[in-house]
Amino acid sequence: MIQYIIRRVAYAIPLLLAVNILTFVLFFVVNSPDDMARMQLGQKHVTEQAINNWKHQHGYDLPLLWNAEQSGLEKLRQTIFYQKSIGLFLFDFGISDSGRNIGHDISERMWPSLALALPSLIVGLLVNITVALMMVLFRNSYLELGTIVLCVILMSISSLFYIIGGQFFIGKILKLVPISGYDSGFSAIKFLILPIIISVISGLGAGARWYRTLFLEEVEKDYVRTARAKGLSEVQVLFRHVLKNAMIPILTGVVVVLPLLFMGSLIMESFFSIPGLGSYTIDAINRQDFAIVRSMVFLGSVLYILGLLMTDISYTWVDPRVRLS
């Protein structure tokens, strides 16, 4: 398995390089270093000299990808791409164009993102599985039909509606929790209740229906019939046997998103003023802060690759028949 992991990590390097080049090209197709300087320097009284100064200070006065004036390796090294990108592979994110240490910002902002995303995932998973199992348990009854209809309705509503509706009903009308905000430590709990509830409800429709499909596929299998024949109750059959055997597809969906939880949720964090990483990238794009954009895209790619790797490894844990080679 070690060899497999090493091979996957080696594959990741050209992939990350390609992502980096693509981000770089896309960003600079839309924005020139002059545009970036103007954005940072503001609107009033900006002179050409100030723009040149800014580019020089931030290393944007070099050619983008190829420096014809240099010789040898310096043709590559004395470019914006090399100077700004090579550090990423050592996880040195550098300084943002507005002068902040990006690594420090990320380490600060990932915790609120995680505080929201992790409970949302766990509670959401438990609720989805429970509802799906309940539908399977009460299949062919009015309860299953009603729940499916409810799931379809839930799926059809925009996530923005849940947020605004949730804030209106629970925060404004019932006044049970703060409408938005965040605090450190345990004080964060009261701010997280509402976004977690909303996150769970908004994901319930799709999640429960997906898991129901998985479970229904399992309940028709021979081992389930055998379990029933042994005299196990339907609840025991579902929780002891069906759930375990449906774990592989569940894991596929869950493990792959685990590392991405760090990246946060843009809309949730924005509406609830949670200081996570979700809005970090969007704010950077709006401010044309290339240093942050490339760092976040790179980090996202690394985490996605990590998620895929973790999914493969997790298969070997839940299914002894799977071997990585």
Added chain:
Amino acid sequence: MTHQMMSSFLSVKMRSQVCFFYSVLVFLVGCEMAPLNNPYRKVEPGVSVLYSSFAERPKHLDPAKAYSSNEYAFIGQIYEPPLQYHYLKRPYQLIPLTAEKMLTVKYYNRLGQIIDGKDAAQVAYSDYLISIKPGIQFQPHPAFSRDEKGRLLYHHLNAEQLDGIDVLGDFEQRGSRELVAEDYVYQIKRLAYPKIQSPIAGVMQNYIVGFAEFAEKMQDQPITVLKDMPLDGVQATGRYQYRIRIKGKYPQFKFWLAMPFFAAMPWEADAFYAQPGLIDKNITLDWYPVGTGPYYLTENNPNRRMVLEKNPLFHDEFYPIVGEAGDKRNGLLADAGKKLPFIDRVMYVLEKENIPYWNKFLQGYYDASGIASDSFDQAVQFTGEGDAKLTPMMREKGIQLQTAVTTSVFYLGFNMLDKVIGGYSEQKQKLRQAISIAVNYEEYIAIFMNGRGVPAQGVLPPGIYGYQDGKAGINPFVYDWVKGKPKRKSIAVARQLLAEAGYPNGIDPVTGEALTLYFDTASASVDERPRMNWFRKQFAKLGIKLIIRATDYNRFQQKMRQGSGQLFIWGWNADYPDPENFFFLLYGPNSKAKNGGENAVNYENPDYDRLFEKMRNMDNSPERLAIIQQMQQILRRDAPWVFGVNPKSFSLFHSWYKNIKPNLMANNRLKYTRIEADLRKQKRYQWNQPVFWPLVLIFVLLAISVYPAIRAYRRRLQETIV
């Protein structure tokens, strides 16, 4: 246990359960409890806190870099320039802040002789002498901390010392020192220092003697040598006095001295923050200011909140004892003569979206609020006379409304370099005048701004010297004065002007088709579509076809710099209350396309330029006023702008918010604000009682709907195969 005993026991148990359930219900429904939705931590008794918000983190808190209103909201309370605006008096009046008295200006001719300065052409340079009050202290800060031998404690931090430091508050020791004239001189050197990239460096090099040369000399020098390098035009002439030498005469310079750019900066701050270990931890001067103002920043987490605390070393400053007529009646002199500031702590909380922000304001968790268009109708209604007043719901809550016409202008610009729409011939003037009549800004304000604006009659917005109200102040090319009000000329007049311009019924004689004009905009979103359609319709009234060229902001800026746009919307917000700050937007040498200046329409009229050069160096006087009116008339005739809108700001304040008076020039208003904390606490309790019964109802309904299924399931389990 007998059957009877059993049933008696059950009935007792059931009764107690019912009682318990009923008591919980009564508790949940009836009793008054502390609000559960309070987003703030408990505040120490006797501490007065103001709660405000910010939607976007301020980009800079360094007074040499900061230039936008959201940045000034913070640094205006922390840094102190020598002058400030009187809080209550109008028109805006400069008064000393850290300066002992108003500055003295001496004018010199080319021979170095002192002259009276009335004739600006004779003035070779002007000396501004500023004396500051002795005894003013900087806020407590680790940059000033010294050990017992008098050495600066934290200026050579090693890895061990840096280990436990994450934020500025982690430093154990804090010191202070007295403000001296050298601190002001040092800050002006910082404006010139190229690595700081001050946005006004380009402007100041035109005025301050030796500024450009100093910047050149400091190009590759570290910031630590800045304090010892002399800047010819700025010198400390004593411990508490300094002199700024200006090229020629520049009366507007005094207004710059009321802006944070010219606030005092201790050299120790730069030396302290220049340490690499602190930069890696994002502890920089741009993040943690060091000033002498009424407040200092104790927490700066712009991802969550920013907290200002009262500066314990703040010098004596008192609430004004005089204002303008009506201030006493409005309660604005109730605190006259009292020591400032009134509030102990100001909490700025990150709030990105309007909806939660508005709801929290209504719950009493923010003390003041602007009004987003989503909630405008909920807050404000207009009377038959067009006056804004609060809705009954707002009045019931005791909310106060404050409106003020801002010292800003948004205009529709014509690129004067354009072959079709630009130019200075009578025909071209008539074409632009016709469009000025057709674009109905009264309608625009009503539809897109909820009535929050007044149609501009010229370059100057209300509140700026030279602005004229009433009949004398209207644009006679667009409006008539009818029944004591300006009335937009009819579309027939516009059509007539268009015909005289050579486009009868909007037909271009060259093509024989409708005249086509291009409107460049960076507003490409779907939300902007109605606004663009509205502009199209305004031009269609004249038979002109308007094509919208929506692009991204960078390309739009590029077009403006190249002078390749035709029509566009632009705006300007006053730096200071002087007409020069608006008229320079149309001064020929400031052409954006030719010289990269702020004249976005590239207007160039020798008569206007000559008057501008004369007017800008004059002190306010009837003669200056007459020149201003002449300039307004030239612009109204040439019509390089459709003088669009002077926006009106609408702000809401809770009943506990005191000393509210709009002051669009002052950045340091916070120190005058007072909060009645007890009233706020009482209202918050009253407005935020939690409601539980709908939750109980939902659970009951769920239980009722699931119960038959459970029964059916149990029945199925108990079924036997027959």
